[in-house]
Amino acid sequence: MRGAFQEPGLARCSVADTRDAGGCWLAKLLGSPDATRRERGLALLRTMIRIRVLEEGLEKHFLGGDIPGFAHLSIGQEAVAAGACAQLRRDDSIASTHRGHGHTLAKGTAMRPMVAELFARSTGVCRGKGGSMHIADFSMGMLGANGVVAGGFGLVAGAALSAVQRKTDQVALCFFGDGATNRGPFHENLNLCAVWNLPAIFVLENNRYASTTSTAETMKIADVALRAAGYGIPSRIVDGFDAFEVADAVGEAVQRARSGGGPTFVECKTYRARGHFIGDPERYREKSEVHGVMSVSDPIARMQLSLGEALEPAEFEQLWQAAREEFADAVAFAKSSPAPDASDAFFGAFSGDREEGNPVRRIEARERDAMLPFAPNVGPGSQGSGH
Ligand SMILES: Cc1ncc(C[n+]2csc(CCOP(=O)(O)OP(=O)(O)O)c2C)c(N)n1
Ligand SMILES: [Mg+2]
Secondary structure (H helix, E strand, O other): OOOEEOOOOOOOEEOOOOOOOOHHHHHHHHHOOOOOHHHHHHHHHHHHHHHHHHHHHHHHHHHOOOOOOOOOOOOOOHHHHHHHHOOOOOOOEEEOOOOOHHHHHHHOOOHHHHHHHHOOOOOOOOOOOOOHHHOOEHHHOEOOOOOOOOOHHHHHHHHHHHHHHOOOOOOEEEEEEOHHHHOHHHHHHHHHHHHOOOOEEEEEEEOOEEOOEEHHHHOOOOOOOHHHHOOOOOEEEEEOOOHHHHHHHHHHHHHHHHOOOOOEEEEEEOOOOOOOOOOOOOOOOOHHHHHHHHHHHOHHHHHHHHHHHHOOHHHHHHHHHHHHHHHHHHHHHHHOOOOOOHHHOOOOOOHHHHOOOOOOOOHHHHHHHOOOOOOOOOOOOOOOOOO
16 A cells, blocks of 8 residues: 555554554554655655644634643644654653643654644543643653643653653653743753753754743844753754654654663744734734745645645645544544543542552553553652653
8 A cells, every 4th residue: 555654563554544642553553664755754744734724624623612721732833742652662751831732743643632632622632621731641651731930840751760760762852932941940951961961852942932931032042952962962953844853853862861871852943833822812913924924934845845746736735634634523522532430520630549458549640650651659769660
């Protein structure tokens, strides 16, 4: 079949089959010496299109009143999520930001529980309690989106420390924005990860804005990667619209981290093509600026261009069609799902819910634990149980 990949030990995946497009098999594909450039490009393209379809659909449903809360879109930035997560295994960890739909999907969370979560339904990956800004999926090593800017750094330092203590070769990757690098947790955790030589990867999505403020107004340096040098962390600056470039840089960083070489900083120059949040009137920039950037840098169009004749128009359309069908199916699933039950209010809130005899414990906790990237309650001095 055209566009089909055969991965050792994994189910055969065709470009039309988008259900299980987790980072785990993408990582094997990208790392496989047999994979062609076309296969790698198609895999990355598929992830980017799935993210785009998800977010354009969410925008519509949000404005239509179907989705409660607040949502931030990453349209324009898909190459970063796709390229970075493609280099990770399922048992590696990521920490995300308030703009985390793409990261979550690219790391492997399936479309149905993802959309159900955004619709605040009981079938959501966090049983509808997380929503857009607090979605997490431990079964995929997705430690959580974050309403607190710079909230992911400590999680990643902790996951990386846990991997070292348990003597695994897992890595932890932190996505963050340019604005987050002006906060204390960025500096504290980069320093700690550097001096402890932890397997952490810092992936900056420099999208030129923090809320309504241009980055040029909040820092005197054009390349935030300079800050990594202050902590002795090697860095690379890449075109964040080019999923191949992102994947290459993050692949190198993952290799360094897995082999005991410590953290790496990857600055991805990208752009936020939508407002800061859905509904943002965007008074701080001209529409022409957005059109100007996206007309030459849209990461999906860039990949299409980069693949050239290796990608047939019908194949490209097939990817869009498959993603649209997948999203429509997930919306129908979410809409037919019940709202969270009051009895689930405390589920997942306490470590005790995994203990035998605890009244709030659920059988699912045991099942999910079996898939956790690291043991619960692992701290310094503990060996953990190494799930
Ligand atoms: C500690 C904290 N301060 C302020 C905010 C409000 N806030 C939400 S997003 C944001 C901008 C973040 O910019 P950046 O890190 O560049 O991420 P981007 O939105 O560009 O993806 C701010 C200031 C917050 N959520 N948390
Ligand atoms: Mg930003």
